[in-house]
């Protein structure tokens with residue numbers, strides 16, 4: 001029942017995104033928005049959802065992690081990889097190879113998205129660099145997708161590419177949350193990086 005509630009929550013978030021996208025398309029059709037403006041609105045709308053990092057199982061938002069990258073969701077108890085968002089299961093037993101704890105650590109050793117391959121522990125700067133990189137990737141992907149959606153077979157036009165570049169450079173100034181307004185308003189739970197496993201390999 002717990003898992004069903006989470007699936008519903010995930011589904012309703014996806015539905016909200018589709019509704020808002022439809023609203024923007026409708027405004028475009030009615031001539032209330034120019035095509036360029038509508039594309040920008042769509043980009044901002046999607047970024048509000050996609051820039052937020054979430055537990056891959058229950059979609060609960062979290063900000064970041066510190067220390068060990070075997071991250072445990074405080075809401076559903078799932079261990080997951082923050083780099084590739086692979087869910088690794090539940091269970092804290094350090095001596096059980098099938099526990100979420102063990103599977104997640106084993107995964108981190110070989111995760112191709114781990115910026116520090118073979119290690120579990122990242123410094124604050126390394127974690128920040130990873131999330132800055134993730135944000136740039138999300139922005140670029142959304143720009144490409146919105147561009148392709150508005151012009152089948154085409155890509156983002158010059159206006160959209162410029163807009164994407166503006167968003168990426170605003171990341172450096174840390175004013176992304178101001179720009180995006182609602183970003184982060186639904187946070188309220190978080191992750192619990194388990195403390196105290198040995199640093200580096202092992």
Ligand SMILES: [Zn+2]
Nearest residue numbers: 055058073076
């Ligand atoms: Zn979760």
Ligand SMILES: [Zn+2]
Nearest residue numbers: 068070120197
């Ligand atoms: Zn660990």
Ligand SMILES: [Zn+2]
Nearest residue numbers: 081083084111
């Ligand atoms: Zn991974």
